[in-house]
Amino acid sequence: MATIKARGQITIIDQNDAVSFQAFIGSNLPLSQIYTKDTNSYLPDWTTAPYLILTPQLFISGVPGDSISAAGKIKPGSAKWRKDGTLLTNGGSYVITPAAPFTLTVKSNENVAGGTVKYQFSAILVDPNNGLETDFSTVISFQTLQNSSAGLIAVVSAPDGVVFKNDKVNALRVHADLYRGNQVDNTLVNYKWGIQNGGVFAPTTAGSAAVSGAATVVLARIDNVIVGSKIKIGATTYTATTVNTTSKSIGVTPNLTAAVASGAAVTSPYYDAELGVNWALISADPFFNGITGFATNEITVPNGAVLNFESFKCLIKDVDPNSGTTNQTAFDILSLTDFSDPISIDIAAPAGTIIKNGSGSIALTAKVWQAGVEIDTGGTLYGYQWVRYDANGVIDSGFNQTTKSINVTSAQVNGKSTFEVRLMSLT
Known part of the structure; x- marks a missing residue:
């Protein structure tokens, strides 16, 4: 895979x-x-x-x-x-x-x-x-x-810094505190930690029936479903390989291991309603690469869990039944950057990053680097997966580009858009 x-x-x-x-x-x-x-x-x-x-x-x-x-x-x-x-x-x-x-x-x-x-x-x-x-x-x-003296505010900090500077830094801590006024409140509070993941979506259902062995499934709603999204149907978790925004048909791997009834529950296995879409709830699942402390106010993030850069969100909930803010939540976000990864990727835009007067286009090319040398100049060693975020940070599910170089048109930039490229192994 x-x-x-x-x-x-x-x-x-x-x-x-x-x-x-x-x-x-x-x-x-x-x-x-x-x-x-x-x-x-x-x-x-x-x-x-x-x-x-x-x-x-x-x-x-x-x-x-x-x-x-x-x-x-x-x-x-x-x-x-x-x-x-x-x-x-x-x-x-x-x-x-x-x-x-x-x-x-x-x-x-x-x-x-x-x-x-x-x-x-x-x-x-x-x-x-x-x-x-x-x-x-x-x-x-x-x-x-x-x-005020009763308000809740969450503050997330990085006691060891936010950058993996070299291979000697094996892990970084991310710490969260809930403040009530200017005092830390750490009694009868719950902590949830999430890592930003563009493919996490809210629960939906199958839009039509599908037979066992099928390579596609139709969803009732495909908001935030992108290529690479993890999709759970029944007891099996699949990976989305294609997304058709018109038909709402999702290609999956492996093929469906059981028949899917119309209206059957389809979920994102790492979705949490309080964290919201595009955030994966951190757990002991191997998907999170050994992050620990996710039920406490401090997680420890190994360098293997940060691919170039990752954002972490801590949501803190007051569960004191005698508190005036019981069941209220507060959250904060912090990002870590890894400079010890052997492979990095940049995006080159030779014509600039501005489309003027709503016309024209911009060419973007993924540049892959290893040890200061550009590799895969022909775009044959790796796969390239592009993601578009609109001005509000919402993923465009219909933007599915998989080549080393892409052409961004004015129709794809409404005010401001952010384009992310992911370098994928071919095996």
């Missing part, structure tokens, strides 16, 4: 001769603060140790590990920090390390009574092969949530 080997999304594509790289900003504190108006207090409080410490990270294709501190990679004097676009200087509330690792320490609560603040790190990368200089920048955002 084919498996996903790598995955990429169209974001920023570099079409010059510079090295391929990505930059991040790591934080020692969660990306959310709780501001309680009743007590005029913040949690966590950036005015007390350990303060907020931001550390840039730079990953270059073909170069193992974080390169931000590697000699000769960053042009001297080019590193700059900005807050909401304003250049920061050393002193007062800010402590800036002018040399590697270029950390920024913030000693004040920047969001007065709530809001969002963005910190930007920028520098010039020097290509050691040819001396070519490339400007780059990366941004991290923090949100301050205003809370």
Whole structure:
């Protein structure tokens, strides 16, 4: 059975001769603060140790590990920090390390009574092969949530960071807390963890009968069903190989092991009503590659469970029967990135990523890399599975492209669309 080997999304594509790289900003504190108006207090409080410490990270294709501190990679004097676009200087509330690792320490609560603040790190990368200089920048955002003494807010953080930097990082922890006001509530609360999965759909039924051995089944509704979706009918779980949005016919592998009656229940085996569609409820199933702690407030994610990048959602429910918020839920989301995978995939858009005046088209090509070298240039070693998300992040079930290069038309971009490509093994 084919498996996903790598995955990429169209974001920023570099079409010059510079090295391929990505930059991040790591934080020692969660990306959310709780501001309680009743007590005029913040949690966590950036005015007390350990303060907020931001550390840039730079990953270059073909170069193992974080390169931000590697000699000769960053042009001297080019590193700059900005807050909401304003250049920061050393002193007062800010402590800036002018040399590697270029950390920024913030000693004040920047969001007065709530809001969002963005910190930007920028520098010039020097290509050691040819001396070519490339400007780059990366941004991290923090949100301050205003809370009353009784309100529930979930905050998810990554105590060990959000990046698998090299093969020595075997696992990362993702931690969740439920705040009531500015206090953590960890009594009589339940935790559910989900991992983002574009093929998870809400329960539906068979639209017509199908005989045992058939290679297709018709569904009453195909919302969020895509190629690769897991489909459970009776006691058997199948994989969707084709999706016909007109007939609502789904190709399945293996062929149906038993007859299917019209109206029979058809489910996504990892669907949970509280997490919602496109989120798979994490369990001990081998599908989740050994993630543990999914019934607690902290999961441990092995590097094998993160394919390039994965988003995790924790939904926390108050089950205290004597609470004024009993059965209410709150959730938060956090993403992890893996730079230790041997194969990665990017999307090239030579003509740019903008369709003007509702006309024209854009060619997208999946570029596969291993150890800094492009492989499968002919598109014969792997399969390619494309997914389209609309401006609201909803999957287009009718978009089924399976070639290395695709052509995106103006009709497929209504305001804004995101295209994801998945690299599939051929066996």
